Amino acid sequence: MLRLLTIELQKIKYSKSAKALLIIYFGLFMFIALIASIKFNLGFVEFHLAEQGIFNFPYIWHFNTYIASFLKIFMAVIIVSMVANEYSNRTLKQNLIDGLSKKEFILSKFYTVILFALASTLFIFLVSFVLGLIFSSYTEFSIIFSDLEYLFAYFIKLVGFFAFCLFLGIWIKRSAFALGFLFVWWIAESIIIGVLKFVIFKDSLIANKISQFLPLESISNLVKQPFTRLNVVQASASQIGADVNWDSSVSILQLLIVCVWTGIFIFLSYKIIKRRDL
Known part of the structure; x- marks a missing residue:
């Protein structure tokens, strides 16, 4: 596993576009968190988003993982480009000549997917933990570390999405077309x-x-x-008699469905590589 990961990380190390996208990915979330923590004076109104409870424990785990999930497209571009470069630079064929099996090639990509998802999850955890300690009204140990299932769901979400992008990159072989197909697939599902x-x-x-x-x-x-969980939303809804009850808990069924799809995407990726004349 470490050998396969090392091979992939070496390729990413010399990719300027991959490093730029990683910086943008992590930097954007930091920027969003910074904006949310700043007080804005809008004429006669002073607005401070952090005071609305978005950084309260344990709500912050739900809120930040939801917001961060919108940035996953940057990682998706890296994964699709990583696969497309294997074809355009003929490194895939060279790796196979050097003794890497097709199964090991797929595993190396999948391990990279897991590493990206894990790094992103740890980053969200650390940023959320610090913001929560600074702004949260609740700092009891039992409250801080409750609702951590959202972080696990976020990790599985990234693994599933990146596995789908990996499959598209291997199937289509061109990063622009693969990303375009991803958009078309989203429209089709809608x-x-x-x-x-x-x-x-x-x-x-x-x-x-x-x-x-x-x-x-x-x-x-x-x-x-997560927005219907905010106290200000709940209070506003109760005043007008609206029902905003929304089941936002992490579903075990959804976790299983995404895990099954992840397995399907990796299996199909292997089958394509196995049958394709490289």
Whole structure:
């Protein structure tokens, strides 16, 4: 495992675009956290997002993993480009000549996917932990380390999404086309969900039960929107008599679905490489 990871990290080390995207990925989240912690004086109104409770333990684990998940596209570009470069630079063929098996090639990519997801999860944990200690109204040990399942769901979410990107990169071989297909797939799933909800069943509950098995939708469902959990939203809703109860907990079923899709994507990637004339 370490040998395969070393091979991949050496390739990333000499890729300026990969390093730039990694810096942007981690830098953007830091920038968002910084903006949220600053007080803004808007004329007669002073606005401080941190005072709305977004950095309170344990809510911060849910909020930050949800926000950070929007930045995963930067990692996706790295993974797709990493695979595309194997074909354009003929390093894949050279690796196989040097004794690397096709199975080891896929495993090296998958280990890199896991490493990226793990590094991102640890980064979110550290940033959230520091922000929580600074701004949270609750600092009891039991409260700080509750709801950590959102971090685990975030990790699985990234692994599943990156495995999908890895599959597309291996299948299509061109990074621009692979990313384009990813966008088309997302549109296709959105259309399918819309047809299920408004044409076939005309029932959101039944449509959601079916659509939760779609790859991108299942990945998205792992960390659901956290905004209805905010006290200010709950208070505003109660004043107007609105119901904002939303099950935003981490679903074991969704975790299993994404894990199955991850296995499918890695298996298909291996099958493509195994059968393809390189």
